[in-house]
Amino acid sequence: MKDCLQGKLLSRSEALALVAARGAEREALLATAAQLRDRQKGRVVTFSPKVFVPLTNLCRDFCGYCTFRKAPGEPGAKTMTLDEVVNVVRRGKMLGCTEVLFSLGDKPEAIYPEMKQFLAERGHQRTLDYLFEACRTVLDETELLPHANPGVMGRRDLQHLREVNVSMGLMLESVSERLLRPGGAHDNAPDKKPSVRLKTLEEAGKLRIPFTTGILIGIGETWEERIDSLLAIRELHQRYGHIQEVIVQNFRTKPTIPMRAYPHAAPEDMLKTIALARLILGGEMNIQAPPNLTPDGYELYLQAGINDWGGVSPLTPDFINPEAPWPTLQALRQKSAEAGFELKARLPIYPGFIHQGDKFLSSALRGYVERIADTDGLVKDGGALGKARLHHSNTLSELS
Numbered sequence: 174m175k176d177c178l179q180g181k182l183l184s185r186s187e188a189l190a191l192v193a194a195r196g197a198e199r200e201a202l203l204a205t206a207a208q209l210r211d212r213q214k215g216r217v218v219t220f221s222p223k224v225f226v227p228l229t230n231l232c233r234d235f236c237g238y239c240t241f242r243k244a245p246g247e248p249g250a251k252t253m254t255l256d257e258v259v260n261v262v263r264r265g266k267m268l269g270c271t272e273v274l275f276s277l278g279d280k281p282e283a284i285y286p287e288m289k290q291f292l293a294e295r296g297h298q299r300t301l302d303y304l305f306e307a308c309r310t311v312l313d314e315t316e317l318l319p320h321a322n323p324g325v326m327g328r329r330d331l332q333h334l335r336e337v338n339v340s341m342g343l344m345l346e347s348v349s350e351r352l353l354r355p356g357g358a359h360d361n362a363p364d365k366k367p368s369v370r371l372k373t374l375e376e377a378g379k380l381r382i383p384f385t386t387g388i389l390i391g392i393g394e395t396w397e398e399r400i401d402s403l404l405a406i407r408e409l410h411q412r413y414g415h416i417q418e419v420i421v422q423n424f425r426t427k428p429t430i431p432m433r434a435y436p437h438a439a440p441e442d443m444l445k446t447i448a449l450a451r452l453i454l455g456g457e458m459n460i461q462a463p464p465n466l467t468p469d470g471y472e473l474y475l476q477a478g479i480n481d482w483g484g485v486s487p488l489t490p491d492f493i494n495p496e497a498p499w500p501t502l503q504a505l506r507q508k509s510a511e512a513g514f515e516l517k518a519r520l521p522i523y524p525g526f527i528h529q530g531d532k533f534l535s536s537a538l539r540g541y542v543e544r545i546a547d548t549d550g551l552v553k554d555g556g557a558l559g560k561a562r563l564h565h566s567n568t569l570s571e572l573s
Contacts, residue, residue: 174205183452206448206478213456214480219519222557223272223484224265227492232278234362237432245287269557272521279324279364308337320521325364328376339522342385349398358392378413383526387420391438417523418459444477451478465497472508502561518558524550
């Protein structure tokens with residue numbers, strides 16, 4: 174492990190050997206990952222102040238862990254109009270948000286005539302074309318920065334959406350083909366086939382799109398498959414240099430999902446997976462874990478090597494995990510400080526990609542980024558974090 178501090182990346186066999194780490198070896202694993210993070214990132218942990226826009230929760234996939242997807246006519250089924258999108262984004266802008274995270278179901282028009290009709294009434298045939306219009310509208314009317322997660326895409330759609338997104342994302346989740354079998358987490362989910370998702374990540378690399386991906390742990394995968402997923406991400410990044418962050422996300426059981434009998438991913442599994450991810454991916458990679466999915470103890474992830482909390486919204490809930498509210502920005506700042514870290518707000522495109530000129534950011538979008546970025550490539554005046562500080566100080570003065 175010590176060689177990792179000199180730039181070596183863990184091999185598959187080395188990572189597998191560390192899965193069984195206990196006691197002093199386990200402590201050394203976490204400490205080495207944290208030390209590697211400190212050498213490259215310092216004692217700063219970032220987050221992205223965002224507005225979460227669930228453009229549509231209709232989806233053609235039926236994943237065993239998902240409560241986001243709905244069918245037409247089902248309670249909560251919704252496809253947002255452009256006016257609804259702009260209204261919520263404007264509210265987020267007032268609160269200091271800089272990212273507009275678009276999440277949506279995969280190709281719902283493929284199975285739902287109702288979605289086809291919704292799109293046709295707006296001059297579109299495909300959800301991805303409606304997404305482009307929504308991203309363009311947000312840029313034109315609010316100047317906030319879109320980051321779209323629309324699922325599996327081909328080269329043409331990636332290239333098109335690149336014009337109106339400063340970054341994009343697709344969770345790899347797992348390279349396990351077993352999860353596609355009947356009863357598996359990805360049974361009846363054609364867009365979760367690993368080869369298809371890896372192809373999307375590869376095409377994004379060829380197009381130089383700053384890309385977010387990650388793994389979902391606790392959905393039935395083995396440790397070998399978990400490590401292989403991280404290695405697949407590393408291999409793509411080594412070829413194209415476009416992976417801007419890797420999320421290690423823990424499965425949370427819910428009473429209404431097919432996988433409701435599955436237990437939560439264990440906190441110890443999260444700590445070990447994060448540490449292995451750091452040593453597999455290296456000190457320069459941005460690694461995040463969502464704080465709202467571990468409400469008690471998320472600050473421990475800092476000890477395992479993360480340097481980012483992901484998107485946190487002062488306005489909108491986590492529509493993917495609605496039972497798990499975001500921590501307040503004041504609480505996130507306090508927990509980070511108690512662990513010895515300064516919390517700073519970033520944009521949906523990381524500083525390292527902003528500073529590479531037009532290689533990863535089109536000239537058409539550069540002006541939008543420069544208006545809200547400071548010289549370090551972070552958010553000017555802290556964005557939503559600055560607003561939270563102001564609100565907190567005002568509250569204190571009112572009470573005194």
